[in-house]
Amino acid sequence: MGKDQLSERFQGMVESRVEPLSRVLLRSLFKAFTRLFLWSILSIQMLFAADHPAEDMELFLELIVNDVSTGHVALIDYKKPYYYIDTGDLKETPILFEYLEDQTKGTIVTLNASDDVSVRYNEEWQQLYITVPTQWLPRQSIGYGSRETVESYTSFGAIVNYDLYASKPRHNSGSLNSWGEFRLFGDYGTISHSGVYNHYFGSESYQKNRYTRYDTYWQYSDEDKLYTLTVGDLITRPLVWSNAARLGGIQFSHNFKLRPDLITYPLPEFSGEVGLPSTVDLIINGSNYQSSNINPGPFDITDVTHLSGAGEAVVVTTDALGRTVSINVPFYVTSRLLRENLMDYTLSVGTLRQHYGQKNFSYSRYAIDGSMRYGVNDHLTVEFHSELATSLTLVGAGFVTNIGRIGDLNAALTLTNYKNRTGTQLYLGYNYLHPKFNFLASYIRRSSDYRDISSIDSEYGVVPESLQFTFSIPTERYGSYSIGFFSNQYQYEEGKRRSNTFSLGWNKSLGEYGNVSAYINHHNNSDNRWSAALQWTIPLDNDYGQVSVAANRNDSKNDSTSVYYSRSIPSDGGFGWNLNYKNNRSNADYYNAALKWRNPNIEMQGGMYGSSGDYTYWSDLSGSLVAMDGELFMANRIYDSFVLLSADGVSDVPVLYENNVIGRTNQKGYYLVPQVPSYYDAKYEIDGLEIPVNLNVPELEKRISVKANSGYVLKFPVEKINPVTLTLVDEASDYIPVGSYIETDHGEESYVGWDGAVYFEHLQAINQLTVYLPDGERCSLEVELKADDESDKSAEANILDLGEFRCHKGGYNED
Template identity: 40%
Template sequence: MAGELPPPPRSMGAVVGAQLFLELLVNQQETGRIIAVEQRIGRFFVPASVLREVGIKLPQELSGEVALDSLAGLHSDYDSNGQRLLLDVPPAWLPEQLIGNRSSYPRTEAVSSFGALLNYDLYLNDTDDSGTYLAAWNEVRLFDSWGTLSNTGQYRRTIGGASDSGPLNNGYRRYDTTWRYSDDERLLTYEVGDVVSGALPWSSSVRLGGIQLSRDFAVRPDLVTYPLPQFVGEAAVPSSMDLFINGYKSSSVELQPGPYTLTNVPLINGAGEAVVITTDALGRQVSTTVPFYVTSSLLQKGLSDFSVATGHLRRDYTVRDFGYGPGVASGSLRYGLSDTLTLESHAEISQSLTLGGVGGNLQLGNFGVINTALSQSQFEGKTGQQMSLGYQYNSQLYSLSYQRLERRGEYADLSVVDSPYTRLSQRSEQVTLSLNLDSWGSLGAGYFDVRAADDSRTRLLNLSWSKPLWRSASFYLSTNREIGDSNWAMQAQLVIPFDLHGSLSLGSERSKSGESRQRVNFSHSVPSEGGVGYNLGYASGNGSDYRQADLTWRLQAVRLQAGVYGDSNAQTRWADAAGSLVWMGREVFAANQINDAFVVISTGGFSKIPVRYENQLVGETDRNGHLLVPWSSAYYRGKYEIDPLSLAANVQSPNVEQRIAVRRGSGYLLEFALRRVIAASIILVDGQRKELPLGSLVLHEQSGVQAVVGWDGLVYLENLAADNTLRVTLADGRTCQAQFEVDVQQEQVPLIGPLKCQ
């Protein structure tokens, strides 16, 4: 009919040219962008820069506007109702996603405060046929941000009768004096004084008086140094992914379209199986099973571990205070050439010794790890070689380990330089096997073969079986035999726990000579929060009996022990007291022995404030506002918190929870800045005792703080003095003044007034 409008176009192809502003979606994932799209004769044109900005990888030669239908592999669709441009591209065109990291938790820089620590252990021994003696071991530490200076030693005194140590050993003996500083940024530890040289599995450590520089991964427990498996794949559309390790769900993450690499694998060791399940928006699932093998004996690619020490060999350790021998040097190096190969090297030198060796650890796919090393020495003009070869495999079903060490010629290392009568063994070989039999328990076997320097040979075979029984009871059986001897030695043990009352252990053993002995033991361990524990034992066989009894009482400040053991011919009575004294924050604290780091909580003088460490209540602050937390692990990012519910209404704290890491062997004074706020709520009225108008401006003249009058003439003020003056400015410009007094020792926020403002 004449005058009617033509029908609308059925598709964009009917439009000659238009500019559209459309929402962009890539592989069903919203980009959050509205882009300008040119439509020309049914073709869509988009700037190449826009596609690159949303993560699509395009050839470098493309620039300007790009026709979408000219890109092979890209499919576009125009949604006219939703005004959207839908693009589908191959997942490889999209950015790669790295899911997870190699850190087990966020890093916290380690700290230390100035302080001192004394560890002590007093031991009294009285034996019927050996006399009585007192031994007092001690460790003294002084620490700050510059490091830790420690000294260990023992004082010994014969009290009565004959003593095995003899009168010449009475008195004080110094053990080790060392200054140590760890740089957790560079993963280095510096030591000066009495040190133990670093070593590899196929070399030996020696005690030195000198200096040592070493890589120290322990200062960064958040880092994983050995290679962990990673899983790669592609997601065409937004999906969720679940990771199962050995049948247990490990993690669940959301995936964007594109390739991905999954690295958030838990810390595991040995052989295992990973199952990766991806689920898209429509519920379609794809499952992939990947076997893997993980070992902590390797280093990640590019990581290095080393130690270098030089000084004088320690001589007559624990016998002389200052006994040092010839000067020596030692160095070890490990380097992760790849995630499957770690190289090793070691060198030692002295005036009479030169030693060098190389080795490595190689992962054989999912079939375990092989290690080998070769070293050569020249000692006093005589040469020798040492060769080692080993293999390890661990899985949930079984574990196998083999290690062989063989020495030829006159091989020597630093352990024999200052010991003229010491010679290294010629060969050692060992094989161990363990089997997991599920409900039948676990079976273990071991073979050990050692040929000593004098050509004597010892071969030992050991078999063991353990099985859990009802509830928490367990049974253990062990037998061993020296090859060349037809007799076996056996031991059987049954352990029956009685909940909180203790644990009963019954055992029987037979020596290779045919003698048998039966044992019964009943023990109750000390509760974790402190208290009393005991141990009672009796053994009979071979014509004699053996009895023992001891009691442990662990208090917050000290651990006390006493006991007696022996047979009818001779008995030994003993007593022990062990603990620590800490000086920090101008106060002395008593606690059980502190072998690592610790923290002193300070609440600014406020007493009886509950303190928690890792969500566990550890105590309340003392009258000086301090509490010692002696269980902190060095470099661990521990959580410390105070309970603000016990605080008075006028006490404020900027925070009630802090996370810190403390340096090895030191302590830290952790302050929670509690402060008492002198505050009051004041009702202001005028001369007719009518509340001042809402919004009137109030100035506290002593502090200069301003406030505003609220409903019912109420105003709240902090930082008040004993005598206070308020100046109030009303809406019409008039002013008035009020004065009042406050008790600065008050523990509540008082309500003052009505106060007349004149």
């Protein structure tokens, strides 16, 4: 899909999702006028109709509740002036029975015994109109963002991801770095191991060849109970105000990522009630979000997703009489809160890992790390964190709350005891997101004796104090502005030193002319206080990539001007490149060039970088090997999950992923989809139009979800059929009438088309056919498939034409 097509498609998606407010109001007025016109005609007709029967009688009437048909016909006993109905019939209506219990004797309910109920009889249409207060009707829930829970799958298999990188500087020895990841997965989880082998070559090389292990672990997840168990090398899951650490051990965590359909943070709910059938329009920040038709009664609009920060919603209801009511509801949404009674937790037990990426098995003291978050209500979430290690105890508690509609506040206090010395940490955080501006701030202060498991073995300790402010203003006409202030205090042998950075940024889209950005930074570093940069990125037509020009300036007089030309590899494969020239005021000019190429099996890159006379040349080869379903496949590097699609041995069949053609099956009928988000129910299809006609695929599309770090064999069963056509005539050699029904003795059915043409897919060697003619008569014939009939099969259409057969009344005969 080209850039223009993608732009048009995205524009269409936005226009279909976000509708201007003026168009919403015009549509509502048109609906209101139409309903008012129809209601007026109905009212005039009902004006001259009797509201009640002329005498006592029993009637079978359709029940209409608050002008909405229930589709139920009930026996109504009318004894002037009351209407009596059985409780079983009443329960077929939306009226809540609890409000009519006082008017019930046995199984009979007196409908109009209460002044709150109005009953009207329509003799012409044989209907009974019942009008009750809206609170007597059930509450309706309109959920726009809810998704159906989808089960995730995995198959048994193995993956080897690899990345081979070779480099050779002009004046130094070269090296070959071979990174690899091995995964074995199935119903009982995933085993993963990763590492890199460094090989150095050249007479001037002083480094030794070595293998460095990164991570080895087994992981299992349960989507029903929402937990993940990891055994081996792991990283603890920190809170906003705690730090992560690497352990070798066991981790048990609650994992919401296993269910993308779950919304963990509170969303605004909008309520109201209508007395007549109505349309509800939900307008978010001036744009139409969704429209729904509702029945009379109270209603709630829930699960309004894709909201963040402050905003305003307008709920517009238009009833059948055209009356419109609008309610303005301001809201503030933050994902940092948990919904009421929702809990998130993690517990890690093991030994601290040191020298990661340098030593293969360097573990020190034992450590325990645990965190928990709980939604007390939709406005308050409490947080707890604790760590235990040799000579260390840490406990902390905090909370997150939304301050009305002016942002969310996060605060926490942590106490530590390390070697009988007490330390503290105070954290404060505040966020406010608004369509017109955003503001974020955080502050951390730690005492000199503060330690946690991430810093207990570090010679540098922790940052004593950190302060951050960011403020941004997006404008449609003048671009986006951002201001930031970052201050960190560090502890050195000679004392504490503070590093302050002030940043001012600007970014503006120029449409087809690209994008312009600029920034200015000020540091309190005496060597380089000021730095500034200006960059203009210009997209080129016809998918030729983009060109960027940039200028940088700073106090150290290391000014530079650079030109950058790049093209990304297309999603379906091909060539890409990078070309960069940088002119430095104080240093030698810098050059960088790279060429990239990718197909469905591998990705290759190569190039050079450096200054004149001191270039480094490099090359890279990456991809993956997949062993699955008894076969071995090559593919691009698989970061998360994948799907191996099987067309049951049929080759060269187009494969579609989310309605886009991504490739064709190989000679054995397989196609590997390498980049699939885990736990996402994606749609996979095969194009049935390009499958030979002698094959039948009962199901051409499927939706499945794949577990994390694994793969699944998605099979599309294919059954072989024997497509044949024949022409049927009667005893007078006239074509059998169109539409005549045909049945074989083994149960296959068909119909006669124009000129007596008939199509079958499962005829056997000898077949007895019975034809049921439109006039009620029937005739019969016998069709025999001979071995040499295969020679009459069209090579292009692959359909066998058996010729003309005569259908006889009274017996099986072949002409």
